[in-house]
Amino acid sequence: MKVTLKVWRQKDQKAPGGFQIYQSPELNPNMSFLEMLDVVNEDLAGRGEDPIAFDHDCREGICGTCSLVIDGKPHGPHQGVATCQTYMRSFRNGVEIVIEPFRARPFPIIKDLVCDRKSFDRIQQAGGFISVRTGSTPDANSILIPKENSDLAMDAAQCIGCGACVAACKNASAMLFVSAKVSHFGLLPQGQPERHRRVTAMVQQMDEEGFGACTVTGSCEAVCPKSISLDFIARMNRDFAVALLKGGPKKPSSGGAG
Amino acid sequence: MNLLRQLWRSSLGKKYAMALTGVALFGFVVGHLLGNLQVFGAPELINSYAHFLKSKPGLLWGARLGLLSCVALHIVAAVQLTLLNRSARPIGYAGGSAYGSAWKSRYMALSGSVILAFVIYHLLHFTAMQPGINGVGDFNKLKTTLAGEPVADVYAMMILGFQVPWVSLVYLIAQTLLFLHLSHGLSSLFQSLGFRNHVWWPRITAASQIVSVVVFIGYASIPVAVLAGLGRDHAQKAKAALSSQPLESPESSIAGVAKEALK
Ligand code: HEM
Numbered sequence A: 001m002k003v004t005l006k007v008w009r010q011k012d013q014k015a016p017g018g019f020q021i022y023q024s025p026e027l028n029p030n031m032s033f034l035e036m037l038d039v040v041n042e043d044l045a046g047r048g049e050d051p052i053a054f055d056h057d058c059r060e061g062i063c064g065t066c067s068l069v070i071d072g073k074p075h076g077p078h079q080g081v082a083t084c085q086t087y088m089r090s091f092r093n094g095v096e097i098v099i100e101p102f103r104a105r106p107f108p109i110i111k112d113l114v115c116d117r118k119s120f121d122r123i124q125q126a127g128g129f130i131s132v133r134t135g136s137t138p139d140a141n142s143i144l145i146p147k148e149n150s151d152l153a154m155d156a157a158q159c160i161g162c163g164a165c166v167a168a169c170k171n172a173s174a175m176l177f178v179s180a181k182v183s184h185f186g187l188l189p190q191g192q193p194e195r196h197r198r199v200t201a202m203v204q205q206m207d208e209e210g211f212g213a214c215t216v217t218g219s220c221e222a223v224c225p226k227s228i229s230l231d232f233i234a235r236m237n238r239d240f241a242v243a244l245l246k247g248g249p250k251k252p253s254s255g256g257a258g
Numbered sequence B: 001m002n003l004l005r006q007l008w009r010s011s012l013g014k015k016y017a018m019a020l021t022g023v024a025l026f027g028f029v030v031g032h033l034l035g036n037l038q039v040f041g042a043p044e045l046i047n048s049y050a051h052f053l054k055s056k057p058g059l060l061w062g063a064r065l066g067l068l069s070c071v072a073l074h075i076v077a078a079v080q081l082t083l084l085n086r087s088a089r090p091i092g093y094a095g096g097s098a099y100g101s102a103w104k105s106r107y108m109a110l111s112g113s114v115i116l117a118f119v120i121y122h123l124l125h126f127t128a129m130q131p132g133i134n135g136v137g138d139f140n141k142l143k144t145t146l147a148g149e150p151v152a153d154v155y156a157m158m159i160l161g162f163q164v165p166w167v168s169l170v171y172l173i174a175q176t177l178l179f180l181h182l183s184h185g186l187s188s189l190f191q192s193l194g195f196r197n198h199v200w201w202p203r204i205t206a207a208s209q210i211v212s213v214v215v216f217i218g219y220a221s222i223p224v225a226v227l228a229g230l231g232r233d234h235a236q237k238a239k240a241a242l243s244s245q246p247l248e249s250p251e252s253s254i255a256g257v258a259k260e261a262l263k
């Protein structure tokens, strides 16, 4: 099969970008979308042209590095998979495919289809962790966790931080990502001591990065390669309100022990 | 104070403000509808209700100021969040955007702005009773008596007002946009305030949908009923008062008009 690509090309962050049209060489329908780009790039390099820059790493849907908005949908035509797990057999022979980078002010473009998602790292660094070592894998049932909570925590922990939620949202809101990270720890006993500090710090960092606000459109949930639910955003909204009402942690009193 | 500032500074806090003011405005929308539906009773029913409201200026102005501050807060938060949202994506997509979004959610700013424009028109129309914009005449002249006391004939004002087809059309358009605004907003506010899980969300969206439809039917029924003939006789009598200058009894003014015509 062959396809026509309409690809966003941009030299660097400052340069203005634009679309370029490329004809693919002959493709195997069982290639992944990224392998198709590899083949196109080899072809471009052979002709002395600058290959198309795109992000990728694991190519098995677990690292969250691949991106791309394909025909208006982050991660391509399917539900619940990343671009790296999208295959050319999902496209008709001879079609034109529009490929754009994730677009948001907090995701500036580095080159072509590669954008800088360090704003997500900064949100994580603001509170998406547990400060004390929780030790290695504990014996089963030594810490009791209700089944529903552990299930929900695992649903949230599925987030691979790819940023598709931001890319899809008409407001470029990062709430699905932040709420997944907040809920993942907020649902587990190890996450409780820092629960309020975590949600306030992460939400504050999210706002500082310039992401938009949620208007409950549902786009993020629809494109999430891990099908993370909007329910987590409600959970974060609730946690944030409780955290503000309760205030910060009390200063330890100056009196000595005993 | 510190807490309020912290809330207002955060996008989540502004969404709480939108949701809470949205609840208050929705409460008004329902109360106002129940008041208005009295137009389906005898003229005395809604006239005495209107007279009762007017006779409690403290209550009336308290409610008005409360509502006004809710509207102001709702709009300021809406404008700030909308600007934030626009600035968060300076360059849009060529291949289509907002994949998978609920379509009503994309028109909240538009439906809200139309509602605001309508509210201003509505206040000038029926509250300030500006004669130039109603296509009928000076509503201030519509008087009736209630237990011997002269009071405003609100019933006649509503009937005469909605007998003008373009006025009814304006109201119906605004009511449709209010329906769109509510059918997204009512469920959305539960998300903003954090009251949602996978069990309750389908129930919340279904209930919001039903409530918005009921509110729409309730409001739209009034102009539609008037255009279909509700209160025509009463309006005929009241209309005479509008053309008379100064205020006379309806009979004599009809006689006056007839004499003019015969000359
Ligand atoms: C009768 C009047 C109104 C009612 C009952 C009402 C109700 C609501 C409700 C319940 C929400 C959802 C809040 C949330 O998602 O947390 C909302 C959102 C919103 N309203 Fe209104 N509103 C009214 C008037 C207005 C006006 C006059 C404007 C505008 C200028 C406006 C603009 C908006 C916007 C932009 C949103 C945000 C949409 C979103 O975040 O999804 N509204 N409104």
Ligand code: FES
Binding pocket: A055, A056, A057, A058, A059, A060, A061, A062, A063, A064, A065, A066, A082, A083, A084, A085, A160
């Ligand atoms: S490349 Fe790792 S998720 Fe796609």
